[in-house]
Amino acid sequence: MRFTVAIDGPAAAGKGTIGRAVAERFGFAHLDTGLLYRAVGARMLAGERAEDAARDLRPEDLSDPDALRTPEVAQAASKVAVIPEVRAALLDFQRAFAHRVGGAVLDGRDIGTVICPRAEVKLFVTASAEVRAQRRMDEWKAKGLSADYDEVLADVKARDARDADRAAAPMVAADDALVLDTSNLGIDEAVAAAVAAVEAKRPL
Ligand code: CDP
Numbered sequence: 402m403r404f405t406v407a408i409d410g411p412a413a414a415g416k417g418t419i420g421r422a423v424a425e426r427f428g429f430a431h432l433d434t435g436l437l438y439r440a441v442g443a444r445m446l447a448g449e450r451a452e453d454a455a456r457d458l459r460p461e462d463l464s465d466p467d468a469l470r471t472p473e474v475a476q477a478a479s480k481v482a483v484i485p486e487v488r489a490a491l492l493d494f495q496r497a498f499a500h501r502v503g504g505a506v507l508d509g510r511d512i513g514t515v516i517c518p519r520a521e522v523k524l525f526v527t528a529s530a531e532v533r534a535q536r537r538m539d540e541w542k543a544k545g546l547s548a549d550y551d552e553v554l555a556d557v558k559a560r561d562a563r564d565a566d567r568a569a570a571p572m573v574a575a576d577d578a579l580v581l582d583t584s585n586l587g588i589d590e591a592v593a594a595a596v597a598a599v600e601a602k603r604p605l
Contacts, residue, residue: 404429404504405519406599407512410526411561411572412475413533413540415583415591416508419526422592423599429504434512435478437491439469442477451481455490467544472556479560482510483567492516510564513575521602524595525574528584533557 406423408416417433424431440462444454463469481487488511499505499517507516513523528536534554541548564572574580579598583591 402504402604403500403502404521404603405499405517406504406506406522406524406595407499407517407520407575407578408506408508408524408526408595409510409512409514409572409574409578410508410524411530411533411564412557413537414526414528415536415588416526418588419524419581419592419595420506420508423595424506426596427504427599427603429506430498430501431506432495432498432508433466434491434495434507434509434516436463436466436469437494438478438482438487439474441481441487441491442479443469443474445481446473446477451484452486452490455481455487458491458494472552475556475560479563483563483569485569488515488569510572511570513578514573515570518575522599523575523578524598525578525580526591526595527580527582530554530558530561532584 406429408420410416420431420433423429437458440458441451441454444462445451495507495516499507499520513520531554534550534557537553537557538548538550581591581594
């Protein structure tokens with residue numbers, strides 16, 4: 402069985418948490434596509450051309466996800482993500498993952514619009530910038546790291562603007578996406594809404 406769940410939305414909206422929960426619930430594989438852009442961003446910070454890094458991305462570039470989940474790498478990721486050649490180099494891998502037998506959940510910015518326009522289920526997960534900044538703060542606190550709320554909020558807003566305004570595959574809800582505003586939803590409620598959307602489309 403092939404079945405694709407596309408989850409898009411702005412920074413720190415909870416796409417990953419929802420994606421992982423949906424994947425676990427239905428036994429689907431999960432890909433956080435942001436990590437691909439983060440890995441390219443990290444190699445650019447280390448001095449490489451982004452286009453070359455994207456064409457030559459290796460599994461070991463993704464072997465330490467926590468090292469990629471820093472504010473510096475996030476900003477670098479959204480800078481390399483505007484380059485059409487970078488996006489093109491990452492396309493085939495994402496599509497192949499989406500079509501794997503057994504079902505797949507992908508989260509990112511352009512999954513429902515560009516990578517998998519025919520995904521069975523499309524969600525656009527969002528929340529106010531303030532709520533998202535607070536969630537990112539909580540994630541870092543849970544890891545024992547400190548962060549400044551105003552800086553996190555500025556980071557989230559800068560990335561949102563770059564992601565939404567770029568010409569190549571801008572972040573936008575697909576016309577047929579279910580928009581899930583999680584500003585006032587707990588994680589259990591948000592996951593329940595996503596699971597219900599999958600249940601409604603899943604072959605019996
Ligand atoms: O976890 P968070 O929501 O903060 O970000 P992420 O999903 O790891 O994505 C990091 C950056 O990669 C984003 O700000 C986008 O610029 C870029 N990205 C993209 O352009 N397309 C995707 N499908 C996924 C991420």
